[in-house]
Amino acid sequence: MGETGPVEGVLVLAGTPIGDVDDAAPRLRQELERADVVAAEDTRRLQRLLQRLGAEQPARVVSYFEGNEVARSEQLVEELAAGARVLVVTDAGMPSVSDPGYRLVRAAVARGIRVTAVPGPSAVLTALAVSGLPVDRFCFEGFLPRKGGERARRLAELAAEPRTMVFFEAPHRLAAFLTACAEALGGDRPAAVCRELTKTYEEVRRGPLAELADWAAEGVRGEITVVLQGAEQQGDEASALELVRELIADGVRLSDAVAQVAASTGTRRNALYRAAVADQR
Secondary structure (H helix, E strand, C coil): CCCCCCCCCEEEEECECCCCHHHCCHHHHHHHHHCCEEEECCHHHHHHHHHHHCCCCCCCEEECCCCCHHHHHHHHHHHHHCCCEEEEECCCECCCCCCCCHHHHHHHHHCCCEEEEECCCCHHHHHHHHHCCCCCCEEEEECCCCCHHHHHHHHHHHCCCCCEEEEEECHHHHHHHHHHHHHHHCCCCEEEEEECCCCCCCEEEEEEHHHHHHHHCCCCCCCEEEEECCCCCCCCHHHHHHHHHHHHHCCCCHHHHHHHHHHHHCCCHHHHHHHHHHHHC
16 A cells, blocks of 8 residues: 555635625635634634534634734644644634734745635725725725824825725724825825625715715714725826827817827826917917
8 A cells, every 4th residue: 555645734714704794605614614723813703603604613713813923823834734724714804914814824835835715705895896986906005003103104105106095994093094194195085984894884985085084073983994096197298298299180179189188198188288289389
């Protein structure tokens, strides 16, 4: 008989519901029951999730949160190396996205251990989808620094960011966050505040930052995700003017040529029109 090869451990990152438990992937229950070890951000919440899913108690449950993430990751990667199937779950959403998990993934990858995931609900993607803002390009910024000076510096760096931005924020800090955003990015910058996504009292407030800051000043409760529209991009006026010239040479009226080029390049229409008129003279 040939020798049996080493048992290969597997690290599974499992997305959990962000509100409605019915959003849980069917495979989540299977993985919870199949795992040798379940590393949970909050073991009490895990017990409630197991009950709501009608899942059996996993083989072993350990806590895995910000306070013990470094030490626990070292322990878990050794169990993975020994052949264990380790499942990581956080309170809501996907592990390692503003939640514990990243360090363990890095350690597992470094040891050549297989890493996979159970896709699940995402507050980031859900908020983007319902925001009404451009979603063709976006970036996730998570929680900004709590201290005013550090937060202001970070927002200054983001003032010219062209992509739609997604943030997490605590409800009691939301008004201050929106006010800081309005000061750094402009009170007229379009935004959406998404509260209690997929839950009974889900609410999405859309409007300019200044208006949303006034609304939040009255007090807001629940889990918060904020989506901000990116900065308007100004095209290269010289290149845009050359395109206008080419359209005019083809017989297009100046005003129509300006409108077409402004729409396709992102150049300010009024500024381009003035430049085109001056060029014609």
